[in-house]
Amino acid sequence: MNLFYSLFIRFFFLLFFLLLFSSGAAAGQEVGQPGTVSIAQRFEQVNRLYIQGEYQRAIDGYLSIVEDNGMSASLLYNLGNSYAAAGQPGWAVLNYERALRLAPGSGDIEANLEQVRKDAGLYLDDEPFYLQFTGLLAADQWLLLAGAAFVLLSLTLLLSILRPQGGKTKTGAMAWVRGISFSCLILILIALPLSIFSYQGQDDGVVIGEDVRLLLSPFAEAASTGSIKAGRLVRPGSEHGDFVLITDETGHSGWLARESFQRIMIRKANR
Amino acid sequence: MKKTKTRNHVKRSLHSVSLGVHILILLLSVSFAQAAEITVQAALSSNQFTLDETVRMTLTVNGTKSAEPAMPTADGLHFSYQGQSSQMQWINGKASSLVVFTFMVQAEKEGSHIIAPIRVTVDGTIYSSEPITCTVQPATTAAPSTGQVGTPAARLRSGEADKIGLMRIELAAGQGKIYTGQLVPFTIKAWFRQGMRVTIKSNPRFIGDNFLVESIDEEPKQRGVQMNSEPYVVLTWQGSLSAIKEGTFPLEVEMDAELLVREKQQRNNRFNSPFTNDPFFSDFFGQYARRQVMVASPEKEVTVMGLPGEGQPENFHGAIGKFSLAVAASPLDGKAGDPMTLKMNITGQGNFDRVAVPELADTTGWKVYPPADSFAQQQGGSGTKTFEQAIVPTSSELTAIPPVRFSYFDPEAGEYVQLNSEPIALHLEKTAAQQAVVTLPDTVETLPDTSNLKNDTNLAPIRSAPGRFVPVILPLYRQTWFLVMTTAACCGLIVVLLLWLRRKKLLADPSITIHKQVNKQLVVQYRDMEQAVAAQDQDVFYTHCRLAIQLRLGEVWGVEAGAITLADLQQRQAPDDPLLAIFTRLEQSGYGGMVIEHERLQASLQEILETTRTELDRLP
Numbered sequence: 001m002n003l004f005y006s007l008f009i010r011f012f013f014l015l016f017f018l019l020l021f022s023s024g025a026a027a028g029q030e031v032g033q034p035g036t037v038s039i040a041q042r043f044e045q046v047n048r049l050y051i052q053g054e055y056q057r058a059i060d061g062y063l064s065i066v067e068d069n070g071m072s073a074s075l076l077y078n079l080g081n082s083y084a085a086a087g088q089p090g091w092a093v094l095n096y097e098r099a100l101r102l103a104p105g106s107g108d109i110e111a112n113l114e115q116v117r118k119d120a121g122l123y124l125d126d127e128p129f130y131l132q133f134t135g136l137l138a139a140d141q142w143l144l145l146a147g148a149a150f151v152l153l154s155l156t157l158l159l160s161i162l163r164p165q166g167g168k169t170k171t172g173a174m175a176w177v178r179g180i181s182f183s184c185l186i187l188i189l190i191a192l193p194l195s196i197f198s199y200q201g202q203d204d205g206v207v208i209g210e211d212v213r214l215l216l217s218p219f220a221e222a223a224s225t226g227s228i229k230a231g232r233l234v235r236p237g238s239e240h241g242d243f244v245l246i247t248d249e250t251g252h253s254g255w256l257a258r259e260s261f262q263r264i265m266i267r268k269a270n271r
Numbered sequence: 272m273k274k275t276k277t278r279n280h281v282k283r284s285l286h287s288v289s290l291g292v293h294i295l296i297l298l299l300s301v302s303f304a305q306a307a308e309i310t311v312q313a314a315l316s317s318n319q320f321t322l323d324e325t326v327r328m329t330l331t332v333n334g335t336k337s338a339e340p341a342m343p344t345a346d347g348l349h350f351s352y353q354g355q356s357s358q359m360q361w362i363n364g365k366a367s368s369l370v371v372f373t374f375m376v377q378a379e380k381e382g383s384h385i386i387a388p389i390r391v392t393v394d395g396t397i398y399s400s401e402p403i404t405c406t407v408q409p410a411t412t413a414a415p416s417t418g419q420v421g422t423p424a425a426r427l428r429s430g431e432a433d434k435i436g437l438m439r440i441e442l443a444a445g446q447g448k449i450y451t452g453q454l455v456p457f458t459i460k461a462w463f464r465q466g467m468r469v470t471i472k473s474n475p476r477f478i479g480d481n482f483l484v485e486s487i488d489e490e491p492k493q494r495g496v497q498m499n500s501e502p503y504v505v506l507t508w509q510g511s512l513s514a515i516k517e518g519t520f521p522l523e524v525e526m527d528a529e530l531l532v533r534e535k536q537q538r539n540n541r542f543n544s545p546f547t548n549d550p551f552f553s554d555f556f557g558q559y560a561r562r563q564v565m566v567a568s569p570e571k572e573v574t575v576m577g578l579p580g581e582g583q584p585e586n587f588h589g590a591i592g593k594f595s596l597a598v599a600a601s602p603l604d605g606k607a608g609d610p611m612t613l614k615m616n617i618t619g620q621g622n623f624d625r626v627a628v629p630e631l632a633d634t635t636g637w638k639v640y641p642p643a644d645s646f647a648q649q650q651g652g653s654g655t656k657t658f659e660q661a662i663v664p665t666s667s668e669l670t671a672i673p674p675v676r677f678s679y680f681d682p683e684a685g686e687y688v689q690l691n692s693e694p695i696a697l698h699l700e701k702t703a704a705q706q707a708v709v710t711l712p713d714t715v716e717t718l719p720d721t722s723n724l725k726n727d728t729n730l731a732p733i734r735s736a737p738g739r740f741v742p743v744i745l746p747l748y749r750q751t752w753f754l755v756m757t758t759a760a761c762c763g764l765i766v767v768l769l770l771w772l773r774r775k776k777l778l779a780d781p782s783i784t785i786h787k788q789v790n791k792q793l794v795v796q797y798r799d800m801e802q803a804v805a806a807q808d809q810d811v812f813y814t815h816c817r818l819a820i821q822l823r824l825g826e827v828w829g830v831e832a833g834a835i836t837l838a839d840l841q842q843r844q845a846p847d848d849p850l851l852a853i854f855t856r857l858e859q860s861g862y863g864g865m866v867i868e869h870e871r872l873q874a875s876l877q878e879i880l881e882t883t884r885t886e887l888d889r890l891p
Contacts, residue, residue: 040736043737071744074734081730102744121641140747143747143748144747150757151760154760155763158763158766161771225645228643241341
């Protein structure tokens with residue numbers, strides 16, 4: 001029994017580390033590995049354009065890298081900075097939001113996003129406590145927390161049930177197992193609903209057009225119900241023709257032309 | 272009895288299943304039938320109209336409760352969407368749903384026009400209406416022909432058509448004097464004698480281009496009244512209009528209607544029959560005919576005046592009506608540089624499209640950003656327009672948000688009114704660092720431009736390394752590694768569950784564990800016996816054989832294996848039991864000194880081993 005137990009533990013840890021290794025590889029999904037040097041050089045060249053104040057050229061340069069190699073949090077962040085410096089807050093907010101999807105909780109991305117929103121006058125009323133609490137972590141982070149707790153719970157229970165019976169430390173070990181399992185369960189019960197709630201806003205849109213007006217009905221001739229600023233986050237709802245019924249982060253709703261906003265979760269960054 | 276019960280139960284189950292299947296088939300057939308019965312019909316309220324007329328087009332989609340129509344298209348015609356309504360009816364147990372979309376059609380040029388088939392999407396399937404042909408005639412303020420082609424409609428002004436009814440328009444302004452740009456609520460009433468068979472063919476329309484209709488009820492309110500001891504049905508439309516230019520203009524509305532009138536029979540009265548002259552029989556034999564008429568209101572003179580230039584405030588942006596202003600701000604504490612939201616509600620009645628954002632009386636020390644606005648409309652041109660504006664104090668010396676000003680023209684009083692809010696007290700933190708004036712983007716009314724951001728924004732610097740590239744942004748729950756990890760954890764939990772169930776089963780029945788332990792020990796004993804046979808070691812063989820029998824019988828009898836003796840076997844086993852014979856032989860060899868001849872030893876031991884194994888396996 002002891003031999004089997006020790007073999008099983010070894011096998012399990014081996015499997016766990018293999019999974020972690022594969023996860024790193026899978027999460028990266030590195031694109032164009034052989035041409036890394038070339039990407040780095042292009043990135044450096046475009047960065048120089050930004051430093052020289054050539055913001056529009058920097059935007060073009062970053063977008064061409066996106067076109068050829070996909071996206072990275074750093075690339076989207078620099079693109080957001082370029083848009084912000086070029087006076088296009090809508091696009092800047094969009095790219096910062098996308099960068100945050102790839103690097104949740106990144107300090108400089110969050111700081112610049114806040115700065116751009118402040119500069120563009122995109123303020124919000126004080127959020128209720130539950131929203132503030134949910135906003136402590138990004139949706140992916142809440143889910144990762146829940147997932148890690150789930151794995152730990154599974155591992156703890158597995159080890160406890162496979163350990164040889166009748167040991168001297170049975171009571172103490174069981175107390176540990178119960179404590180860890182209970183903690184994991186609580187963590188799952190908190191983090192999982194919060195992640196589900198947060199994922200509702202994962203594919204929100206960002207208004208990119210200037211002087212965009214919300215319409216009462218999905219027709220170009222319809223009366224306006226108000227204006228909405230570039231950079232506002234909107235939650236798309238039903239669609240009709242070229243119009244989408246949206247609700248913005250301040251609670252205003254109306255029909256918005258499709259081309260007036262961009263969804264955050266898309267295949268490629270665009271202009 | 273039990274069989275009958277079971278048969279009844281099965282019968283009932285079959286009936287339930289059969290009923291369920293029938294209901295399912297019925298539902299499916301209904302839904303299929305509904306799906307198959309979807310039809311789209313487009314119709315104009317009049318296929319012939321003039322350039323200055325507006326006609327109504329209805330797009331009726333039968334067989335569904337929701338549909339998405341495309342905007343109708345026709346060269347030379349302009350369409351505006353008015354709204355939709357849906358109905359559901361049960362007729363003879365059959366459900367029918369329909370949704371009606373309404374468009375107003377105006378012509379841009381004369382001639383014959385074809386409205387292309389209108390595409391309607393229902394549950395992803397596209398249906399089309401038939402094309403419609405219409406004829407647009409030159410603009411005229413005279414009575415246009417309506418209804419059937421070639422049947423000129425009689426224009427019946429109120430007073431001229433007392434037998435039918437009358438029509439009036441009343442302005443809320445009352446005096447007949449209004450201002451350009453003023454939104455004036457109006458009420459149109461049409462009285463029809465009760466019993467008249469009248470069908471309204473169009474909404475009331477204004478004659479001439481001096482007034483702009485901002486809104487009008489799609490459907491009139493209907494009620495019965497007594498007038499001069501005569502019962503009437505009154506149709507009432509409410510809406511609002513505005514005047515475009517100064518001057519005195521006639522205000523007149525008209526409406527298409529269809530009368531069902533009884534025509535007397537042209538009978539030969541040569542015989543002077545009492546029947547043919549009797550009105551009763553005349554009515555009885557009378558025939559109904561449809562007659563297109565146009566009901567018009569009497570002209571009402573309205574004087575449109577321009578807004579006075581004298582006393583016009585600087586911050587007047589064209590708002591005319593009666594308004595009130597409410598202002599709130601939050602948060603009111605913090606420090607210089609922290610944004611605040613100024614919320615301004617303008618409530619009242621008037622032309623809200625000209626209501627602009629109220630202004631701060633003094634913007635010194637404040638950074639003001641462009642506002643966002645929203646409008647909640649109520650009936651009769653009243654509503655609330657809300658502006659939300661971000662303002663940032665740039666100095667910690669500020670103690671209040673300055674008053675907010677809003678100006679409008681009151682048409683009743685004939686003067687400009689300026690509303691001023693009260694200053695809102697602030698409590699800004701005063702620290703040494705914050706007493707300095709905070710630098711903010713210079714732009715006040717527009718979004719920051721490139722140069723401002725380049726110089727003034729405090730963006731964190733760009734990153735020098737490109738980082739790890741991904742082709743798409745995927746949420747964590749769609750990433751392979753996370754799915755593999757959670758699947759492995761799920762498998763682990765399943766294993767835990769299965770092991771726990773097994774453990775629970777073993778704890779509930781200890782004999783299973785004992786049986787397994789005895790079996791394991793027996794395997795060891797058999798192996799040692801085989802080794803002893805090979806080595807022809809009789810003593811060792813007998814020892815292990817005895818142990819094997821004791822172990823197995825101990826398990827079966829539930830006693831300690833070592834305590835089992837020959838006497839126990841003699842007591843519990845049958846006299847001819849082979850195990851008893853073997854055990855007796857073992858005892859004899861152990862205590863009686865029985866020695867088997869060397870030549871027969873191996874075969875004998877092998878035989879004992881086989882017999883023991885067979886007999887022990889046979890035990891329950």
